[in-house]
Amino acid sequence: xxxxxxxxxxxxxxxxxxxxxxxxxxxxxxxxxxxxxxxxxxxxxxxxxxxxxxxxxxxxxxxxxxxxxxxxxxxxxxxxxxxxxxxxxxxxxxxxxxxxxxxxxxxxxxxxxxxxxxxxxxxxxxxxxxxxxxxxxxxxxxxxxxxxxxxxxxxxxxxxxxxxxxxxxxxxxxxxxxxxxxxxxxxxxxxxxxxxxxxxxxxxxxxxxxxxxxxxxxxxxxxxxxxxxxxxxxxxxxxxxxxxxxxxxxxxxxxxxxxxxxxxxxxxxxxxxxxxxxxx
Amino acid sequence: xxxxxxxxxxxxxxxxxxxxxxxxxxxxxxxxxxxxxxxxxxxxxxxxxxxxxxxxxxxxxxxxxxxxxxxxxxxxxxxxxxxxxxxxxxxxxxxxxxxxxxxxxxxxxxxxxxxxxxxxxxxxxxxxxxxxxxxxxxxxxxxxxxxxxxxxxxxxxxxxxxxxxxxxxxxxxxxxxxxxxxxxxxxxxxxxxxxxxxxxxxxxxxxxxxxxxxxxxxxxxxxxxxxxxxxxxxxxxxxxxxxxxxxxxxxxxxxxxxxxxxxxxxxxxxxxxxxxxxxx
Numbered sequence: 001x002x003x004x005x006x007x008x009x010x011x012x013x014x015x016x017x018x019x020x021x022x023x024x025x026x027x028x029x030x031x032x033x034x035x036x037x038x039x040x041x042x043x044x045x046x047x048x049x050x051x052x053x054x055x056x057x058x059x060x061x062x063x064x065x066x067x068x069x070x071x072x073x074x075x076x077x078x079x080x081x082x083x084x085x086x087x088x089x090x091x092x093x094x095x096x097x098x099x100x101x102x103x104x105x106x107x108x109x110x111x112x113x114x115x116x117x118x119x120x121x122x123x124x125x126x127x128x129x130x131x132x133x134x135x136x137x138x139x140x141x142x143x144x145x146x147x148x149x150x151x152x153x154x155x156x157x158x159x160x161x162x163x164x165x166x167x168x169x170x171x172x173x174x175x176x177x178x179x180x181x182x183x184x185x186x187x188x189x190x191x192x193x194x195x196x197x198x199x200x201x202x203x204x205x206x207x208x209x210x211x212x213x214x215x216x217x218x219x220x221x222x223x224x225x226x227x228x229x230x231x232x233x234x235x236x237x238x239x240x241x242x243x244x245x246x247x248x249x250x251x252x253x254x255x256x257x258x259x260x261x262x263x264x265x266x267x268x269x270x271x272x273x274x275x276x277x278x279x280x
Numbered sequence: 281x282x283x284x285x286x287x288x289x290x291x292x293x294x295x296x297x298x299x300x301x302x303x304x305x306x307x308x309x310x311x312x313x314x315x316x317x318x319x320x321x322x323x324x325x326x327x328x329x330x331x332x333x334x335x336x337x338x339x340x341x342x343x344x345x346x347x348x349x350x351x352x353x354x355x356x357x358x359x360x361x362x363x364x365x366x367x368x369x370x371x372x373x374x375x376x377x378x379x380x381x382x383x384x385x386x387x388x389x390x391x392x393x394x395x396x397x398x399x400x401x402x403x404x405x406x407x408x409x410x411x412x413x414x415x416x417x418x419x420x421x422x423x424x425x426x427x428x429x430x431x432x433x434x435x436x437x438x439x440x441x442x443x444x445x446x447x448x449x450x451x452x453x454x455x456x457x458x459x460x461x462x463x464x465x466x467x468x469x470x471x472x473x474x475x476x477x478x479x480x481x482x483x484x485x486x487x488x489x490x491x492x493x494x495x496x497x498x499x500x501x502x503x504x505x506x507x508x509x510x511x512x513x514x515x516x517x518x519x520x521x522x523x524x525x526x527x528x529x530x531x532x533x534x535x536x537x538x539x540x541x542x543x544x545x546x547x548x549x550x551x552x553x554x555x556x557x558x559x560x
Contacts, residue, residue, distance in 0.1 A: 062542055064508065227552050228344065234560035262342055265542040266549035272507050273553020280514035 037241050039275050041268060042067035042099065042248030044128075044210050045074060050258050053087060057094045059261055063268050067248045069100040069128055069208070077104075077118050084121045099248065100208065102128030103153045103182070109138055116142045126151050128182045128208055130161060133171065140175045149178040151207035156187035157219040164191035165198040169205060182208035184252070185231055189217045195231060196239040203243035210252040211271060223254035226267035233274045241278060317521050319555050321548060322347035322528030324408075324490050325354060326383065330538050333367060337374045339541055343548050347528045349380035349408055349488070357384075357398050364401045379528065380488065382408030383433045383462075389418055396422045406431050408462045408488055410441060413451065420455045429458040431487035436467030437499040444471035445478040449485060460487035464532070465511055466494040470501050475511060476519040483523035490532040491551060503534035506547035513554045521558060 043065050048056035053074050060068065068091065075087050088098050101119055104127060106112045112135055119127050126149040131139040143150055152172065154162045162168050165183050172179045183206050185195035199206055213229030214221040227233060240249070249271065253264045323345050328336035333354050340348065348371065355367050368378050381399055384407060386392045392415055399407045406429040411419040423430055432452065434442045442448050445463050452459045463486050465475035479486055493509030494501035507513060520529070529551065533544045 063546070064505075225344075225549070227549060227556065232560075233553065234557045237557070261542045262545040265546035266343070269505070269507060269546035269549025269551075270553035270556075271549075273513065273550035273555075274557045275553075276507060276550075277514045277517070277554045277557030280512075 037279050039240055040248050041065050042250035044250045044252035045069050045071040047253045053090055060096055066096050067099050068096055069102055070098055081121055088122055100124050100126040100128050104129040106131040112139050112142055116146045119148050120146055126207055128153050140179050143176055143178045149207055151180050151182035153182040154184050154187050156190040164188050164193040165202055169202045180205040180207035184210035186212040186214040189214055189231055190219055190221050196235040199239040208247050209249045211249045212252050225263045227270035237274045237278045317559050319520055320528050321345050322530035324530045324532035325349050325351040327533045333370055340376055346376050347379050348376055349382055350378055361401050380404050380406040380408050384409040386411040392419050392422055396426045399428045400426055406487055408433050420459055423456055423458045429487055431460050431462035433462040434464050434467050436470040444468050444473040445482055449482045460485040462488035464490035466492040469494055469497050469511055470499055476515040479519040488527050489529045491529045492532050505543045507550035517554045517558045
C-alpha cells in the first residue's frame with residue numbers, strides 16, 4: 001500500500017504546484033520531499049455540557065479522540081490543586097490529554113488573574129478565552145508572566161467583541177507570539193468569514209480550532225453533523241495542511257446535545273476521511 | 281464556493297491525467313468536461329441483525345442513508361405479497377429505497393427459484409446472493425427470465441465458494457451482463473485481494489459493494505470502524521470514481537452489533553469525507 005499511497009501523494013503535490021503556475025511547479029521539483037502530514041483531532045469540552053466527566057471520557061474513548069479542552073462544568077474555576085489533579089488525572093488515566101481550558105470569558109482583571117492561575121494549576125498549554133478589548137494588553141502580560149498561550153475564540157454575529165477571526169487578528173497581530181486565535185469555523189462562517197481563508201491569512205496565530213458544521217453561511221444557521229452543512233472541509237483541510245497546522249482540530253458538536261454520540265462519531269469520521277484523502 | 285470547488289476539481293483531474301503520462305494528459309485536454317461525480321451510500325441489511333424494522337429505519341434516518349438491501353430476518357423468504365408490500369412500504373414511507381435482497385445462499389435449484397420469486401414480489405433490481413457453482417448457469421437463466429440482476433458476494437478465506445472477487449469473476453465473466461459481483465471489501469482484503477484493484481479489474485461486473493473496514497489484511501482480522509483499519513479508502517474511492525461506479529456503497533457494519541449506531545455513523549462519515557475530498 002505504501003507505494004501506491006506515495007504515488008498518489010506525489011500526484012496531489014504536483015497538482016497543487018501546477019495550480020500555482022509554472023514557476024511554483026518548477027520550485028516544487030526542487031523542494032525536499034515533504035514529511036507525511038496529518039491533523040490531530042480533539043474535543044472541545046462544551047460538547048459534553050450534559051454529561052459528567054466519566055461519561056465524557058467514555059464517549060471520547062469510543063470516538064478515539066485523545067485531546068480535550070475542559071469547561072468549568074467539569075473543572076470548576078475555584079478547584080483546589082488536589083481537585084484539579086484528580087480530574088485531570090482521570091482523563092490521563094483514560095489516555096486523554098487535557099491541553100487547554102475554556103472557553104473562559106474574562107471581563108475584569110480579576111477574571112484574567114483567576115484564569116491564568118487556574119491554567120497553571122492544570123498544567124495546560126493554552127487558555128481558550130475571551131478577554132474584553134480593554135483587557136487585551138493586561139492578558140498579554142499574563143501570557144508572558146505564565147508562559148501560557150491564549151487562543152481567543154470568535155463566537156459569530158451575536159458576539160459583540162469577536163464575531164469572526166479578523167476581529168481578533170486585527171487586535172492581536174502586534175502582540176506577543178503566544179497571543180492567538182481559537183478559530184471556530186461554524187461561528188466564522190455565520191459571521192461571513194471563509195474558514196479556509198482565515199487559516200491561510202492568520203496562519204501563525206491559529207492555535208486551536210473548533211470544528212463543526214452549520215446549515216448555511218447565515219447568521220441564523222443551525223448546528224449540523226460535519227459534512228452535511230455549508231463548510232467546505234476539503235478546502236479547510238488543504239489550508240490547514242498548507243500552513244503545517246500543528247494544533248488540534250477539536251470537535252465542538254452542538255446538535256442533539258443530550259444524545260450527541262452518533263453525530264460526534266459521524267463528524268469525527270468525516271473530518272478524518274477528508275484528511276486521509278488529502279494526505280493520500 | 282462553486283468557483284473554488286471547480287478550481288480544485290480541475291487540479292485533481294489534471295493530476296490524475298499527469299500521473300498516467302503525457303499521452304493521457306494530452307487526451308484529457310481533449311475530453312469533454314466531466315460531470316460532477318459522487319458515490320451513493322447504502323446499508324447492507326445484515327448490519328441490523330439485532331434490530332427490528334422500525335429501529336433499523338430510525339437508525340438509517342439518523343445516518344442519512346436512503347438505500348438498503350434487506351435480509352430475511354426483516355423480510356422472510358415466504359412472505360405473502362401483502363406482507364412484502366407492508367415491509368417495503370414502511371421503508372418507503374421513511375424515504376428509504378429497498379434496492380436489493382440478501383445475502384441469500386442458494387444450494388438448490390428450488391432455492392434459486394424461491395429467491396427470484398421473492399425478489400420479484402419485492403420489486404427490487406438485484407439479489408445479493410451466493411449460488412453454488414453448479415447452479416450458476418441455472419441462475420443466469422433466471423436472471424434473463426426475471427430481468428433481475430444477481431450480485432454474487434465474496435465472503436473471505438473461510439468461504440469455500442467465493443473467498444475473493446476473482447473467484448466470482450472467473451466463473452461469470454462470459455455470462456449475461458446482469459450477472460455480477462457484490463464486492464465485500466473487508467472479506468476481499470482478508471482473502472488477499474486489493475479492493476481498489478478489484479474495482480478496476482472487474483469494473484463492469486461490480487453491481488454492489490459492502491463497505492467496511494478490518495483490522496489487518498489477514499484471515500483473522502476483525503471488523504472495525506471504517507478508516508481505523510487496513511483498507512485504503514482514498515484508493516478505493518478513486519477507483520470507484522474512475523469506473524463511474526453508479527451502484528451503492530452499502531455499509532455493512534459488524535462491530536458492536538448490539539450498539540452499532542456510533543460506529544456506523546463514524547464509518548458513514550469517514551466514507552463521505554473521503555468522497556468529498558476526492559471530488560473537490
